[in-house]
Amino acid sequence: MQRRRTIGIAATDAQQDVPAMKLSIFVTLKPGVLDPQGKAIHKALDGLGFSGVNDVRAGKLIELDVADDTSDAAIDEMCRKLLANTVIENYRIVRA
Amino acid sequence: MKTAVIVFPGSNCDRDIAVALEHVTGVKPTMIWHGETVLPDGIGLIALPGGFSYGDYLRCGAIAARSPIIAAIVAAADGGLPVLGICNGFQVLTEIGLLPGALMRNEGLDFVCRDVALTVENAQSAFTSRYAADERVSFPVAHHDGNYVADSDTLDRLEGDGRVAFRYAERVNGSARQIAGVLNPAGNVLGMMPHPERKIEAAHGGTDGRRLFEGLLETVGA
Numbered sequence: 001m002q003r004r005r006t007i008g009i010a011a012t013d014a015q016q017d018v019p020a021m022k023l024s025i026f027v028t029l030k031p032g033v034l035d036p037q038g039k040a041i042h043k044a045l046d047g048l049g050f051s052g053v054n055d056v057r058a059g060k061l062i063e064l065d066v067a068d069d070t071s072d073a074a075i076d077e078m079c080r081k082l083l084a085n086t087v088i089e090n091y092r093i094v095r096a
Numbered sequence: 097m098k099t100a101v102i103v104f105p106g107s108n109c110d111r112d113i114a115v116a117l118e119h120v121t122g123v124k125p126t127m128i129w130h131g132e133t134v135l136p137d138g139i140g141l142i143a144l145p146g147g148f149s150y151g152d153y154l155r156c157g158a159i160a161a162r163s164p165i166i167a168a169i170v171a172a173a174d175g176g177l178p179v180l181g182i183c184n185g186f187q188v189l190t191e192i193g194l195l196p197g198a199l200m201r202n203e204g205l206d207f208v209c210r211d212v213a214l215t216v217e218n219a220q221s222a223f224t225s226r227y228a229a230d231e232r233v234s235f236p237v238a239h240h241d242g243n244y245v246a247d248s249d250t251l252d253r254l255e256g257d258g259r260v261a262f263r264y265a266e267r268v269n270g271s272a273r274q275i276a277g278v279l280n281p282a283g284n285v286l287g288m289m290p291h292p293e294r295k296i297e298a299a300h301g302g303t304d305g306r307r308l309f310e311g312l313l314e315t316v317g318a
Contacts, residue, residue, distance in 0.1 A: 033245060036201045036270070060104065082162060085155055087198045088245055 019068035022096035023075065027084045028059035059089075097140040097313050099125040102169070102185075104160040109146030109183065109291065116293035117143065120309040129205060130163035139179045140316040142169055144185030146238070146291060154203040156185030156241045159272040166192055178222050178316060179285045183239055186277070186287030195278055195287045196254070197246030202239070203270025209238040211301070213265035213289060214276055218258045221279055223286045226311035232265060235290035244271035244278075254278055262288055 006091035029035050035057050062083055066075070075093055091095040099117045103110045110127065117125045125143070126136050130142030135142065149160035173179045173194055181189040189195045202208055212232050216227040227233065241306050246254070251272055262277035269289070277288030 034200070034203070034243075034270070036203050036205055036243070040205055082154070082158065085158065085198055087190070087196075089202065 020069065020091065021068050022063040024064060024094040024096060025044050025062040025064060025079060025083055026059060026092040026094065027089050028092070029057060030088060030090050033088050097121045097316055098123055098136065098138050099141040099143060100103060100128050100135055100139045101125045101143045102128050102130060102165060103145070103147060104147065104149035104184075104188075106149040106151055107145045107147035107184070109154065109199065109293065110174075112291070113143050113145045113182065113293045116296045116309060117141070117304070119296055120306065121313055124194045128165060130165050130239045133164050133168060135165075135168050139177070139233060141180060141312060144169075144179070144181040144188050146183030146185060149184055149188065152241070155187075157184055157189075157191040158182075160188045161191035161229065170194065173285050174280065176284050178312060180223065180312075181285075181287040182291055182293065183237075183242075183289055186289055187241065188315070189285065189287040193283050195280055196250050197244055197272075197278070199241050199289070200243040200245050201241050202268075204241050207238075207240045208242070208269055209236075211236050212268050212276075212290060215265050217260045217263050218279065220258070221261060221283045221286065222315040223279075223308055223312055224261055225315055226307035233262075234302055235292055235305055236293070236294045237268060237290045237291055239269070242269040242271065244269075244275045244289075246272060251275075257281065259283075262290065263285055 016022045037058040039055040041058060042053060045053050080086060099121060101114050102108050114125045149157060153159060187199045190198050213236055214233050215222055216229060216231045216233060218224055219227045219229040248275040259279040260275055261279050264276045276290055277286060279286050292308040294300055295302045295305035297303060
């Protein structure tokens with residue numbers, strides 16, 4: 001499934017080429033957790049005259065460049081231990 | 097009583113808490129850099145100060161909560177040593193998982209910096225024994241992310257077990273059930289957004305905060 005890519009550091013340094021994998025981690029607030037920033041963005045959109053915006057939720061995108069052999073379990077652990085606070089946030093891992 | 101203040105990159109209330117602790121205990125606290133892995137022997141309190149550790153990157157307190165010193169703090173807390181987290185220190189304690197819930201951006205998005213009225217909800221903890229139950233006190237707040245969030249089961253449990261130490265007596269930041277400070281199940285870890293260390297002497301405009309430290313000194317012993 002995952003597309004692989006090699007980062008060329010420098011032609012003269014080819015032995016250091018590391019097979020790499022790019023990941024996008026989407027961190028979003030859990031449903032039901034109030035999102036003051038989303039509310040403010042929503043209000044600003046309304047203020048600009050855009051109609052029909054029902055709801056706005058703000059989250060964050062964290063892009064990781066990791067070694068090709070990084071296990072799914074390790075990536076999941078990174079999310080649970082640091083990238084997301086699972087008390088209030090969900091995360092979704094997308095392989096580029 | 098000997099005390100330790102943990103200093104993170106971006107802490108800015110470490111001096112305030114150190115001065116307050118020295119005032120009350122008569123002993124200069126040991127300042128512990130977050131990169132250390134051991135705490136001094138014989139301390140009666142660990143304080144996590146306010147500030148903007150790591151510039152609030154990722155989430156407030158998130159990166160500080162993964163510092164080398166944290167394992168020693170968790171072990172000490174599990175052993176019953178009092179741990180007090182104020183403002184950013186409270187955020188760090190929730191990120192560590194020593195306290196439940198999380199602190200989110202204030203409702204209204206404003207940085208709130210003023211004295212606020214609080215009610216002492218639990219006057220029997222090691223931190224609050226010098227206050228009367230339901231007493232009204234005034235502490236300053238200065239935060240952008242003090243909006244306490246937890247699921248309703250957690251909130252019910254906190255309230256049922258007397259683990260809400262302080263509650264805002266006015267609308268400040270959108271906190272669930274106006275919670276300003278919470279205790280761990282054993283009652284030896286307190287996290288709170290308001291700053292008792294900034295209400296220690298008359299020149300501060302009030303001394304309501306002083307009794308928190310006096311109570312600790314009395315409970316924990318000299």
